[in-house]
Every structure is written in C-alpha cells, then in structure tokens.
Amino acid sequence: MNREMVIVLDFGGQYNQLIARRVRECSVYCEVLPHTTSLDEIRERNPRGIIFTGGPASVYKEDSPTISPEIFELGIPVLGICYGSQLMAHLLGGRVETAPVSEYGHTEVEVDVSSKLFQGISSKTVCWMSHTDYIAAAPEGFRITGYSPVCPVAAMECESRKLYATQFHPEVLHTKDGKQMLSNFVYNVCGCSGDWKMDSFVESAIQAMREKIGSGKVLCALSGGVDSSVAAVLLSKAVGRQLTCVFVDHGLLRKNEGDEVEAVFGPNGPYELNFIRVNAQERYYEKLKGVTEPEEKRKIIGEEFIRVFEEEAKKIGAVDFLVQGTIYPDVIESGLGKSAVIKSHHNVGGLPDYVDFKEIVEPLRLLFKDEVRAAGRELGIPEYLVSRQPFPGPGLGIRIIGEVTAEKVRIVQDADAIYREEIAKAGIEGLGQYFAALSNMRSVGVMGDERTYDYAVVLRAVMTSDFMTAEAAEIPWDVLHKVTNRIVNEVKGVNRVFYDCTGKPPATIEFE
Structure with missing residues (x-):
C-alpha cells in the first residue's frame, strides 16, 4: 500500500x-x-x-x-x-x-x-x-x-x-x-492529507496476510495479552481455521484470566480458529520450587513456556508460518541497535529454534501499543481485553517476592482482583499500571480474638506516559481504606496491606 x-x-x-x-x-x-x-x-x-x-x-x-x-x-x-x-x-x-x-x-x-x-x-x-x-x-x-x-x-x-x-x-x-x-x-x-487510519490499516493488513499465507498453516503462541490477542484475531479474519492458537496457562495469570481467554478464543468464542489450552500450572509450580531470585524465576518461566509450546507444536506437525506479536517499538530498538535491558523479557523470540516452520509473520510490526489497542477495537475484540493494562510475561511469578507456591498465587490473585474491582468502582482513570503484589514479609496481627502470623500485600499504582519514568499515583484514602478492609477480611493468609509510594526511578514499575 x-x-x-x-x-x-x-x-x-x-x-x-x-x-x-x-x-x-x-x-x-x-x-x-x-x-x-x-x-x-x-x-x-x-x-x-x-x-x-x-x-x-x-x-x-x-x-x-x-x-x-x-x-x-x-x-x-x-x-x-x-x-x-x-x-x-x-x-x-x-x-x-x-x-x-x-x-x-x-x-x-x-x-x-x-x-x-x-x-x-x-x-x-x-x-x-x-x-x-x-x-x-x-x-x-x-x-x-x-x-x-x-x-x-x-x-x-x-x-x-x-x-x-x-x-x-x-x-x-x-x-x-x-x-x-x-x-x-x-x-x-509537508502538505499531508492524513491517510493513516486504523480501519484502513486493519483492512489492508488482513488482505496482506491472506495473500502472503495463501493455503498455508499458521501457528500462534497466544498469551492473552493485548498484542498476541490482536495478532490472533487479525490472522483469524485473514485465514480462519488455517490458524492454530496455543494458549499456555502457566498458573501465574490474574484471577480467572485463563477462563476469560478461553471464552474469547475457545470453541464457544466468536472467532474462527483452532484453540489449544495447555493447563501447565503444576508443572510450573514444580519448576519454581525453592527459587527466590527474580531473574532466575523469569528465565525458568520463559524457558518452560518454550518447552510446553514445543511439545504442542510437535503434536501439530510442520506449519508454514509462525506468528509473532512484535510491535513497532521492538522494531525500532533492534533496528537502531539499542539494548537498554534491565530485566529479561518473556517473549516468543526463542521459539524459531524449536518449532518446525518456514517463515515468521508479524502483522503488528508497524504499530505502537496505543495503535494495537485501536486495531483491536476495530476488529471487535472485547474492550476489557483491548484496554487491559500491561502484564509481565512471567505473570504473578515476579509479583510474588521469594518462592512461588500455589497458595501465594491464590493470595495475590484474590488481592489483585479486589484492588482492580475497587479502582473500577471508584471510577479512577488515567493510571498507567496498578496491581497487588505479595511481599515475603510475615508479621503478627490480631483477627477476632486470635493472634495471626500472616503475609503483607503491597498495592502499587503509577502514573506514566511512557513507562520510562513514573510517579506513584495518589489513590484517594477512602479507596485504599476500602481495598485494605476487603483484602484482610476476604483473602485468607493476609493481615497487613501496604501502599508503595516509590516512583521510577529509583524503583521499577513492577514489584519484584
């Protein structure tokens, strides 16, 4: 075009x-x-x-x-x-x-x-x-x-x-x-007319993918995040059931997120594609047993993702194309030879060494994140998925300080769900990212007439325009008070709630 x-x-x-x-x-x-x-x-x-x-x-x-x-x-x-x-x-x-x-x-x-x-x-x-x-x-x-x-x-x-x-x-x-x-x-x-519109991009991208793929088989690693979801729907519109999406549920997603992804992309969803969900929760918990260092956790989760995906890909057999959710900032960084990496990223970048395919397709490689969201809306993807805030590939594995266990995952999932629910109820908008994390601190508390010795949950919310720097958001005290009350009363194993007031720098946006 x-x-x-x-x-x-x-x-x-x-x-x-x-x-x-x-x-x-x-x-x-x-x-x-x-x-x-x-x-x-x-x-x-x-x-x-x-x-x-x-x-x-x-x-x-x-x-x-x-x-x-x-x-x-x-x-x-x-x-x-x-x-x-x-x-x-x-x-x-x-x-x-x-x-x-x-x-x-x-x-x-x-x-x-x-x-x-x-x-x-x-x-x-x-x-x-x-x-x-x-x-x-x-x-x-x-x-x-x-x-x-x-x-x-x-x-x-x-x-x-x-x-x-x-x-x-x-x-x-x-x-x-x-x-x-x-x-x-x-x-x-410059005399431009302004022809860069998302509806025309989506239309031309579907056509381009259809022409490129022809009758070939396509494989997509679907994380449930914004990029992979938009890429999957775009390919589904282009080639239908020639596309197979493999969704690896590592048990480190937000509460009910695995079921939400399946509801959209699974057999009862609105899209024409083949959907495979791999419930690998126990396998991940076993691999993470005893591991406390954040970078090591990231690597284990990323490598295990590749192993699981490889096993599923072998069952499918040879495919013609592998979908990657590369977006334009990734292209810029690699094209300009920059590498300011302070943590390892969990992506499907390592997959080509393990999967039998002929060529990579990157349908979103021209788009910035906000444009990916706009394309998602144009494609009719549900708003709760399109506007989902950033979520790390290793998921809650890095929002749990120390060893990851099934019990800790349950705690942070429940606390995070309450926090997000109350932020939505209060109508607070403009936050760059907000979530609950689990510290490895346990302390004495009193609930009813009994002494407790339980975990402290940490709430984080930041304001940022570019995620390079950020300031802690000033969440109204009445909202924090309500969230705290609900978490300590409804989430078993928690007796304290903290709010993280640190900006980036010196902290990172994630809590790991």
Missing part, C-alpha cells in the same frame, strides 16, 4: 519513538530510521517530511552523529528538534556554542505566530527545554521565530527551503502546544 509518510531520523534522542507516535496521532504514518540511513534510501521511501531528533552529543565535536548536508537539497521539508536544530544550524553555516546558561524543564518561549509552524498558537507558550548547547547565530537565509530569555534562537526557519527548527521538544506533553506544532508541520508545511 502506498501511503504518505514522515521519516524520523534518530540522532540518539530518548524521545525518538515519542516523535513518531505524535506524528501518527495526527493521522500521518511515521517511521524511525537511524541517522546513518543513506540519502538514496530516503529518496526511495519518498517521505513528505523529515524530522531530526534530539541527542546528547555536541554538533561541533568530531565524533558527533551527523548527516550529509545534501539532505537539505532534496526539496523535502525538514524539522530539526533540539540536537537536530543545532545540527541544521551547524551544517548550514550557523554557529552552535556551549550555552552560557543551560535550560532544562518548563520554559516560556515567545514565538512568531506568522510562521506556518506556530499557526493557531499563543505568541507566548510554555515549552520543554533540555540543552547545554545553543544556536548562537542562525544560518544565512533563516529568520528567528522563537526565543526565550536565555535562548536567542529557540526556533528558526527558512520558509523558501521548507527548513524548520525548534530548540525545545514539541513531542513531549510538557510543551503545551507541541501537538499543534507537529500537526502544523505535517499539514501546513
């Missing part, structure tokens, strides 16, 4: 994915590529616009990431952001220096509203700055369209060449009018 596209060239910025997401929110398709992408490849992709990301380097140092100045001669509009703005200035004859005063955080910037980039925006707007260098002098032919008290070139442009730059970050939510600025760039400057 030929679709209009904007390319983000990455110069090491932490917000590269965020820029692409914001552009797509404007209904314009966007891809992230490394700054080393050749001009020939850029020409071949025929983008309507190019965006340079920020980055931690200084443009005037020899080993800093750069690009051929010829990119500015392609006639394609370019928007440079932060480092990208300085690189544009540096390559075109401007002057970039260490700033006398570094800017970090919310900054009031005065902008020229006659600029195509700032149409519909107040002349004084709050933006997010993060820089130690600055543009001391704009290149010849550029006019300054934005400044702050300590940044003489907060924005600049050469309208005739369609070159625009902002020292601040329009992609982050802290920049009040950032979304409007990016919309102005893709529509007013």
